[in-house]
Amino acid sequence: MGKQRVAIVGTGQTFHKSHRPDVNGQELINEAVGRALVDADLTIRDIDAIVIGNMDHFEGINYVDCWSVDGSGGFMKPVIKLTTGGTTGSTLAIGGYHMVASGLFDRVLVIGWEKNSESDTTGAITTAFDPVWDRLVFAGAISGLAAEAQAYMARYSATDRDGARVSVRDRKHACNNPYTQLRKEVTVDEVLASPMLADPIHLLDVCPRSDGACAVIMAGEHIAEKITATPDWIWATANRHTYTYLGDANFGRLDSLAAASREIYAKAGIREPAKEIGVIELYQPYSFAGIMWIEDLGLTGYGQGAEFVWSGATDMDGEIPINPSGGVIACNPIGATGLIRCAEAALQIMGKAEGHQVPDVDLALSTGFGGCFWSDILLHGRRKPDF
Amino acid sequence: MSDTEHVIIESGAARQPFNYAVGLHGSRFLQELRDHRRFMAVKCPRCAKVYIPPRRVCGACFVEMDEFVEVGPQGTIGTFTILRYAFIDPETGVQKPVPYGYGFIRLDGADTLFQHYIDIQDESRVKIGARVEPVFADERKGTVKDIRCFRIID
Numbered sequence: 001m002g003k004q005r006v007a008i009v010g011t012g013q014t015f016h017k018s019h020r021p022d023v024n025g026q027e028l029i030n031e032a033v034g035r036a037l038v039d040a041d042l043t044i045r046d047i048d049a050i051v052i053g054n055m056d057h058f059e060g061i062n063y064v065d066c067w068s069v070d071g072s073g074g075f076m077k078p079v080i081k082l083t084t085g086g087t088t089g090s091t092l093a094i095g096g097y098h099m100v101a102s103g104l105f106d107r108v109l110v111i112g113w114e115k116n117s118e119s120d121t122t123g124a125i126t127t128a129f130d131p132v133w134d135r136l137v138f139a140g141a142i143s144g145l146a147a148e149a150q151a152y153m154a155r156y157s158a159t160d161r162d163g164a165r166v167s168v169r170d171r172k173h174a175c176n177n178p179y180t181q182l183r184k185e186v187t188v189d190e191v192l193a194s195p196m197l198a199d200p201i202h203l204l205d206v207c208p209r210s211d212g213a214c215a216v217i218m219a220g221e222h223i224a225e226k227i228t229a230t231p232d233w234i235w236a237t238a239n240r241h242t243y244t245y246l247g248d249a250n251f252g253r254l255d256s257l258a259a260a261s262r263e264i265y266a267k268a269g270i271r272e273p274a275k276e277i278g279v280i281e282l283y284q285p286y287s288f289a290g291i292m293w294i295e296d297l298g299l300t301g302y303g304q305g306a307e308f309v310w311s312g313a314t315d316m317d318g319e320i321p322i323n324p325s326g327g328v329i330a331c332n333p334i335g336a337t338g339l340i341r342c343a344e345a346a347l348q349i350m351g352k353a354e355g356h357q358v359p360d361v362d363l364a365l366s367t368g369f370g371g372c373f374w375s376d377i378l379l380h381g382r383r384k385p386d387f
Numbered sequence: 388m389s390d391t392e393h394v395i396i397e398s399g400a401a402r403q404p405f406n407y408a409v410g411l412h413g414s415r416f417l418q419e420l421r422d423h424r425r426f427m428a429v430k431c432p433r434c435a436k437v438y439i440p441p442r443r444v445c446g447a448c449f450v451e452m453d454e455f456v457e458v459g460p461q462g463t464i465g466t467f468t469i470l471r472y473a474f475i476d477p478e479t480g481v482q483k484p485v486p487y488g489y490g491f492i493r494l495d496g497a498d499t500l501f502q503h504y505i506d507i508q509d510e511s512r513v514k515i516g517a518r519v520e521p522v523f524a525d526e527r528k529g530t531v532k533d534i535r536c537f538r539i540i541d
Binding site for chain 1: 405407409413438439440446465466467468469470471472474475476477478483487489490491499500501502503504514515516530531532
């Protein structure tokens, strides 16, 4: 437990696209920061400290914390950089939470961003892995995810149609989100007819690469309610950065998400997550994860994820909508992606999600995924937590 | 320069002079592979997990490991994929030849999976649980490339 409770009081995003040649990185960051400040009705003078992150290799710029100052508003403020691969965005959110919860800062600006168009995404991801033992055959994120999906399908007899159903859901949801990149509905048959990238992952099963930034403003409990009448209270955070070598992973199960979610549920007293949580923004970079990982989250039993998704339970009008924003399959500016999940969960709690608002959300979950099958989670609530 | 041209970080014919240390355990693995075509793993004294490649510390137990165990050379496919999309290999700077079989091999006696190429001449035989054996390079230099690939023997 920190020295003070923490709430999100404002969020901002860019209109994410495959290429943003009209802005450089600092300018892209500035768009998201400007929107977050407007959303919270604050100025940059009100901000005590900044946490920023991306994946260095995508832009080839080290020391982004210093390079980005013009865009971030970090001039003469404490600025730190956090970067943990795919989990960067959610790690940023957890880091910002820790800074405010510590009592040392009352208003922290959290920024995640990426311009994936500026380099080769698969090459850059590959250099995040061990040069001696991992890189001979590793081919970026899709290769590891494909191996995970193969293992799950062999263990639980899931099919590529099951995966495609998840892609159909997220791409439909994305049509209601003006900020996301890909807003076009697809059918199961279209997903299955799209090119095979790495068995069993088709092109339409997987996320794009994007240019985009996201900013979130977090505030301490004594000022959060003065800034907004509808703060998004961060109830709890948990993360598990589990393995180092890819070959150590338990393929077909996401152990890190199972462990982190159980820590969250224990902290918040949640017994039946599918009933008690109102909406989930899942960092789900490809379709099959939408079946596997909801089992690891405990929404349904092992091997029952596909049936749960086919039932419509995770659609917008279902028991527990997943990815009202369209999720990662519609948009993936990698260093921002985990923070977008956090911001979208905050929008749901604050009632600001407009065309993709789920009615009456009391509790929301946002997650991050990355590194070597790592997971981060934040639990968001409309009510101030009583613990 | 046209306004759509890339900024190229030009290194000419220069190599990237990385000189990675694999440590004593990693060195033993690569030496045994080169000299005896043997796979040496290491066993955790606390949880008894057999790790390949061998490393000094069991991260889960946070204890030092020094008991070597020979594993393989045969094993089963733990999981795999077949890579079909073209991408630039950052190790070489050129496009990696595709398609290729990407295998996570469970060598007999090991608890973690060893990554390597799988021969995909007959894709229908590439399945989780299929038995495999290593195909060694004629000239071995003490790297993971001393194995050319694993081939299916079922």
